[in-house]
Amino acid sequence: MAIQIGILGLGTVGTGVVRILQQNAEDIQTRTHCDIHIKSILDKDLHKEREVKGDFFLTDQPDQILQDPEIDIIVEVMGGIEPARTFILEALRHGKHVVTANKDLIALHGHELLDAANLAGKDLYFEASVGGGIPIIAALKDSLAANRITDVLGIINGTTNYILTAMAEQGREYSEVLAEAQQLGYAEADPSADVDGLDAARKLAILSSIAFNSRVALKDVFVEGISKITREDLAFAAELGCTIKLLAIAKHQEEGIEVRVHPAILPLSHPLASVKGVYNAIYVVGDAVGETMFYGRGAGSLPTGSAIISDIMRIVRNIQSNSTSSINCTCYLDLPLKAVSDFYTAFYIRLLVKDEPRVLATLALLFAEANISFASIIQKPRGEHQAEIVLVTHPCREGALQEALDSVKAYSKVLNIHNVIRFENGQEENHDSR
Amino acid sequence: MAIQIGILGLGTVGTGVVRILQQNAEDIQTRTHCDIHIKSILDKDLHKEREVKGDFFLTDQPDQILQDPEIDIIVEVMGGIEPARTFILEALRHGKHVVTANKDLIALHGHELLDAANLAGKDLYFEASVGGGIPIIAALKDSLAANRITDVLGIINGTTNYILTAMAEQGREYSEVLAEAQQLGYAEADPSADVDGLDAARKLAILSSIAFNSRVALKDVFVEGISKITREDLAFAAELGCTIKLLAIAKHQEEGIEVRVHPAILPLSHPLASVKGVYNAIYVVGDAVGETMFYGRGAGSLPTGSAIISDIMRIVRNIQSNSTSSINCTCYLDLPLKAVSDFYTAFYIRLLVKDEPRVLATLALLFAEANISFASIIQKPRGEHQAEIVLVTHPCREGALQEALDSVKAYSKVLNIHNVIRFENGQEENHDSR
Numbered sequence: 001m002a003i004q005i006g007i008l009g010l011g012t013v014g015t016g017v018v019r020i021l022q023q024n025a026e027d028i029q030t031r032t033h034c035d036i037h038i039k040s041i042l043d044k045d046l047h048k049e050r051e052v053k054g055d056f057f058l059t060d061q062p063d064q065i066l067q068d069p070e071i072d073i074i075v076e077v078m079g080g081i082e083p084a085r086t087f088i089l090e091a092l093r094h095g096k097h098v099v100t101a102n103k104d105l106i107a108l109h110g111h112e113l114l115d116a117a118n119l120a121g122k123d124l125y126f127e128a129s130v131g132g133g134i135p136i137i138a139a140l141k142d143s144l145a146a147n148r149i150t151d152v153l154g155i156i157n158g159t160t161n162y163i164l165t166a167m168a169e170q171g172r173e174y175s176e177v178l179a180e181a182q183q184l185g186y187a188e189a190d191p192s193a194d195v196d197g198l199d200a201a202r203k204l205a206i207l208s209s210i211a212f213n214s215r216v217a218l219k220d221v222f223v224e225g226i227s228k229i230t231r232e233d234l235a236f237a238a239e240l241g242c243t244i245k246l247l248a249i250a251k252h253q254e255e256g257i258e259v260r261v262h263p264a265i266l267p268l269s270h271p272l273a274s275v276k277g278v279y280n281a282i283y284v285v286g287d288a289v290g291e292t293m294f295y296g297r298g299a300g301s302l303p304t305g306s307a308i309i310s311d312i313m314r315i316v317r318n319i320q321s322n323s324t325s326s327i328n329c330t331c332y333l334d335l336p337l338k339a340v341s342d343f344y345t346a347f348y349i350r351l352l353v354k355d356e357p358r359v360l361a362t363l364a365l366l367f368a369e370a371n372i373s374f375a376s377i378i379q380k381p382r383g384e385h386q387a388e389i390v391l392v393t394h395p396c397r398e399g400a401l402q403e404a405l406d407s408v409k410a411y412s413k414v415l416n417i418h419n420v421i422r423f424e425n426g427q428e429e430n431h432d433s434r
Numbered sequence: 435m436a437i438q439i440g441i442l443g444l445g446t447v448g449t450g451v452v453r454i455l456q457q458n459a460e461d462i463q464t465r466t467h468c469d470i471h472i473k474s475i476l477d478k479d480l481h482k483e484r485e486v487k488g489d490f491f492l493t494d495q496p497d498q499i500l501q502d503p504e505i506d507i508i509v510e511v512m513g514g515i516e517p518a519r520t521f522i523l524e525a526l527r528h529g530k531h532v533v534t535a536n537k538d539l540i541a542l543h544g545h546e547l548l549d550a551a552n553l554a555g556k557d558l559y560f561e562a563s564v565g566g567g568i569p570i571i572a573a574l575k576d577s578l579a580a581n582r583i584t585d586v587l588g589i590i591n592g593t594t595n596y597i598l599t600a601m602a603e604q605g606r607e608y609s610e611v612l613a614e615a616q617q618l619g620y621a622e623a624d625p626s627a628d629v630d631g632l633d634a635a636r637k638l639a640i641l642s643s644i645a646f647n648s649r650v651a652l653k654d655v656f657v658e659g660i661s662k663i664t665r666e667d668l669a670f671a672a673e674l675g676c677t678i679k680l681l682a683i684a685k686h687q688e689e690g691i692e693v694r695v696h697p698a699i700l701p702l703s704h705p706l707a708s709v710k711g712v713y714n715a716i717y718v719v720g721d722a723v724g725e726t727m728f729y730g731r732g733a734g735s736l737p738t739g740s741a742i743i744s745d746i747m748r749i750v751r752n753i754q755s756n757s758t759s760s761i762n763c764t765c766y767l768d769l770p771l772k773a774v775s776d777f778y779t780a781f782y783i784r785l786l787v788k789d790e791p792r793v794l795a796t797l798a799l800l801f802a803e804a805n806i807s808f809a810s811i812i813q814k815p816r817g818e819h820q821a822e823i824v825l826v827t828h829p830c831r832e833g834a835l836q837e838a839l840d841s842v843k844a845y846s847k848v849l850n851i852h853n854v855i856r857f858e859n860g861q862e863e864n865h866d867s868r
Contacts, residue, residue: 016722023721027647031647127577133722135573139572142747143741145747146462146744148458213461213464279725289730290730292567292568293730294726294727295725295727296727297725297726300724302721302722305580306722306723307577307723310576310579313579320757321757322755322757323756330465
């Protein structure tokens with residue numbers, strides 16, 4: 001049997017796909033009983049020097065691929081919303097299966113695209129859209145399918161994890177590490193999609209939709225970036241036996257689901273705390289399986305290519321067994337979203353105050369009025385007559401915390417609220433050594 | 435659609451399977467479009483009080499299940515070699531698909547059973563046989579199928595990891611922690627299968643056969659247990675920035691494959707180093723995906739049940755699409771095994787010597803004669819006129835190390851060779867923070 005592939009885009013990821021299919025051709029053929037052949041590749045600039053060569057046909061005319069009756073599977077690795085969306089819809093209309101690595105597109109238009117795939121009776125797979133080579137979508141859809149998933153916590157943005165890791169390990173400032181990451185190619189010239197949490201939010205919308213079988217849109221995700229995190233925050237976190245990570249958090253609770261991306265203070269004993277640099281990991285709790293974690297490279301030419309080709313191989317097996325289009329959309333529930341004010345976490349609040357008697361007592365009273373008490377307090381002198389205070393609250397409603405912060409802001413002895421960061425303790429009772 | 439299940443065995447794992455199928459019945463039905471119904475369960479003692487109830491039929495007559503024409507899938511959770519092997523063969527002959535959690539059986543008779551499944555055109559799945567709820571077999575067979583897997587390093591025995599974690603964190607002795615583990619039910623009354631490494635070796639035979647597409651038998655696995663590890667070794671390892679884990683290691687190199695289970699000194703920066711207590715993790719390196727790791731509970735009623743039910747759900751989908759028996763045996767290669775003497779690792783050697791001039795120089799010469807040099811040396815005084823020395827070698831052939839050790843043993847100033855432990859640095863160049 002032979003399958004013809006058309007690839008849209010020959011950038012980093014497209015090149016990785018070509019390379020792996022060439023390099024591991026023999027194994028892939030033996031494993032699928034199928035010759036997977038790249039017939040044509042769409043690229044804007046046909047005269048550029050290529051990193052890969054082969055007997056494929058390069059074209060800048062999308063229709064030459066999308067309408068080619070010989071092509072069975074389209075691999076979309078152009079990125080961006082348009083024209084990727086239109087191309088995928090057209091590919092499905094022309095009876096082709098689609099594999100995409102496009103998180104932006106799936107997060108925004110996944111519903112439309114999966115509906116189109118169902119209508120066409122074709123497969124639309126997107127393992128590569130989250131966590132690069134980590135098979136997290138297969139795990140949620142298939143391997144953990146016996147479970148009711150309650151928690152998904154992910155480090156799913158390599159840029160921010162690189163920055164926070166370097167800040168934590170080397171005691172450096174955000175701006176300095178960001179500049180270095182840009183130089184090394186780990187951060188874009190305009191880093192906002194990464195550092196503001198939008199990239200992680202897109203991936204979380206995808207993951208949580210699958211984990212909870214209920215559609216989560218990008219706009220449903222509460223998002224806060226890492227640009228306000230300072231080396232002082234990381235030092236205080238370390239003093240508390242913790243570190244700070246940009247976490248993508250999705251929880252399914254009785255009242256509904258909550259989905260949020262923000263910097264979180266995480267105990268060093270949590271499995272996610274040791275995920276460093278550009279590595280990604282997704283920690284998943286299911287009611288049967290308990291805690292699991294999936295770790296690996298969240299980006300890059302070959303890791304992302306690995307996920308794309310495993311999707312291609314799945315489609316090949318589906319074609320062979322006449323079972324395509326069997327598990328495209330899995331959102332059969334419609335769960336309510338929790339309001340942000342109902343999020344329930346512990347908080348870290350770092351303040352600059354006048355170093356005078358009764359300040360701490362007054363602060364404690366202001367929080368007590370909102371029914372919030374402290375789990376621990378760190379105070380350090382700062383210059384003359386000033387003190388820096390870190391308050392760690394017991395878990396409380398986000399709404400109550402905001403009320404308390406309003407009173408604190410109005411209190412004349414408080415010079416500045418430096419930062420407010422949520423805690424994530426995960427399933428802390430499970431993190432002892434048993 | 436409805437599928438009838440027969441379960442062989444109602445111990446810990448069987449109970450977990452029943453419980454999950456009952457508790458998550460609705461979700462499982464929606465996800466598979468199928469009513470998965472437990473028809474009958476085999477159990478020796480029909481009068482025992484049960485933790486689970488249901489409309490299933492309890493019997494002590496295996497044929498009532500194995501020959502029941504209404505039953506589609508047999509779940510074997512009895513454990514042990516016989517009669518489990520005979521029951522599975524008979525189930526396949528009677529046209530049933532089989533899911534098993536039986537690592538002993540798959541490690542020893544996997545070939546025979548998979549051949550029988552192929553002959554019968556039925557599925558034989560065994561995700562639960564390694565790593566409890568961690569979907570490692572699906573990852574190796576399916577999600578990482580685009581890769582040539584080069585390394586599999588696993589912490590796949592919870593008992594030994596519990597013991598080594600407690601020894602490392604609490605500075606306690608092996609025998610004391612083992613006794614505690616036995617009391618807590620983490621170790622058997624006869625702990626030898628765990629602490630001598632046999633349980634891990636069985637699982638490694640399964641994992642490496644799948645990872646390398648070449649059959650690895652239990653007898654091919656080099657095995658060394660943890661009973662010689664002392665708290666001194668763990669303290670020295672900590673001094674070297676490392677910890678000690680019982681690792682199941684499989685590598686595919688140019689000369690062939692090597693498969694071994696032994697205590698290994700692992701840098702704290704390695705992702706496996708932070709896997710604690712009874713948790714399991716399997717670290718897999720593929721040529722495309724790079725480093726990945728899969729983490730979770732390696733045993734227990736519900737985690738193991740989670741893996742079994744995901745296998746059942748796969749078979750249900752295969753039945754629905756008429757595609758059963760498509761990826762049973764994947765050993766299409768026949769790779770040579772490396773000889774033990776050709777294993778190539780760094781070594782930790784802890785010696786008691788007379789504290790006299792030239793002893794260290796002589797030791798260095800004895801190793802140099804076998805072409806082995808040192809990466810680091812720690813020396814500590816021990817009582818009067820004695821010293822304890824830890825030699826850390828650069829990587830060398832196991833054969834050369836054994837030669838050197840023979841000379842060292844014959845050297846009169848060496849009072850005792852306390853321990854010799856292999857290092858595992860993994861892909862150490864990748865463990866920096868990028």
